[in-house]
Amino acid sequence: xxxxxxLSSAPLRAHATFWLLDAPDSLxxxxxxxxxxxxxxxxxPDGAPHMxxxxxxxxxxxxxxxxxxxxxxATFVAHIRFASTGxxxxxxxxxxxxxxxxxxxxxxIEGLDALDAHLGDDRSLVRGxxxxxxxxxxxxxxxxxxxxxxxxxxxxxTRWIAANLPVYALNLILTTPQxxxxxxxxxxxxxxxxxxxxxxxxxxxxxxxxGSHGRMRVHSAxxxxxxxxxxxxxxxxxxxxxxxxxxxxxxxxxxELCVVQETLLPDPPAHRLTLDDLHPAAAASxxxx
Numbered sequence: 001x002x003x004x005x006x007l008s009s010a011p012l013r014a015h016a017t018f019w020l021l022d023a024p025d026s027l028x029x030x031x032x033x034x035x036x037x038x039x040x041x042x043x044x045p046d047g048a049p050h051m052x053x054x055x056x057x058x059x060x061x062x063x064x065x066x067x068x069x070x071x072x073x074a075t076f077v078a079h080i081r082f083a084s085t086g087x088x089x090x091x092x093x094x095x096x097x098x099x100x101x102x103x104x105x106x107x108x109i110e111g112l113d114a115l116d117a118h119l120g121d122d123r124s125l126v127r128g129x130x131x132x133x134x135x136x137x138x139x140x141x142x143x144x145x146x147x148x149x150x151x152x153x154x155x156x157x158t159r160w161i162a163a164n165l166p167v168y169a170l171n172l173i174l175t176t177p178q179x180x181x182x183x184x185x186x187x188x189x190x191x192x193x194x195x196x197x198x199x200x201x202x203x204x205x206x207x208x209x210x211g212s213h214g215r216m217r218v219h220s221a222x223x224x225x226x227x228x229x230x231x232x233x234x235x236x237x238x239x240x241x242x243x244x245x246x247x248x249x250x251x252x253x254x255x256e257l258c259v260v261q262e263t264l265l266p267d268p269p270a271h272r273l274t275l276d277d278l279h280p281a282a283a284a285s286x287x288x289x
Contacts, residue, residue, distance in 0.1 A: 003232075004231070004233045005216055005232045006077050006078075006232070007075065007229070008175075010074040010256065014220050015071070017069065017071075019216070020040060020066075020078060020216055021080070037053065037079075037093035038093070039051060039053030039093050041102035043074065043176075051102070052071075053090060074178055077104050080216060091128035092130050096133050099144070101174060101176050102175045103136040103173070105132035105170070106172075107167070109131040109132075109167055109168070115131075115134050122137055122140070135161065135172070141153075155250075163270050164271075168188060169188040170183065170186075171184050178254075180229065180251075180252070181252050183245075184247060187247035189233065190234065192235055193230070193231050194231075196223065196227060196228045197227055198224065201239045206221045209232075229259060247268075
């Protein structure tokens with residue numbers, strides 16, 4: 001399945017090094033199906049969003065994802081894509097940028113014609129073919145309608161989708177230069193959060209986390225002395241403080257690294273999809289790699 005990662009060290013701009021696809025070190029890892037795209041998003045000192053991303057078809061361009069990427073930002077979002085809708089193209093590779101915000105999604109939304117009709121003129125925000133970018137466009141539209149309130153934008157967009165469209169999962173991470181939001185909905189895929197103390201569990205270590213499937217790794221020496229909040233599709237180290245978000249739970253990390261959580265969607269989608277409902281490519285994209 002797609003893998004999400006988000007990090008906030010706000011207000012500190014931390015240096016971090018990312019490997020979006022660890023080099024395979026065993027035959028079992030080499031046997032896993034390669035992803036269809038990798039991407040990293042961060043913000044410059046002026047608050048401008050930046051993205052480093054590429055589609056990966058089979059073993060081509062693997063070097064792109066394995067190269068170490070050293071960036072500085074108060075917030076980061078990273079994504080490894082297993083395609084469910086849209087071609088293998090950079091315009092369909094997460095994260096996406098709209099109104100100076102960055103967004104990545106794990107899940108499947110169907111009924112895209114109805115979503116396009118609901119977006120109306122705001123369909124112009126979408127440059128690619130994915131359900132994910134349309135989802136982001138609806139959040140962007142609703143955020144504008146609510147005076148720039150991103151929490152309300154996520155609330156209105158996800159509630160409309162959950163009530164009106166067939167949904168498999170709407171897990172997301174959305175970032176601005178100083179803030180991060182993460183949503184798990186419904187209970188289809190896990191999403192974990194770690195409120196990491198300076199130095200981590202033992203109080204003296206840099207951040208060095210890696211997915212168990214050899215898909216993503218991040219290192220930051222700055223976080224030896226500074227707290228951070230990490231959100232990911234799986235627990236990335238042995239720290240006992242990782243906890244799962246509940247189904248329908250929205251997490252918001254503010255510019256001072258304060259965390260607020262609320263149950264945004266207490267009920268399951270009106271038209272909930274199962275793996276058996278998805279076409280084969282979409283179903284394959286949602287299974288654990």
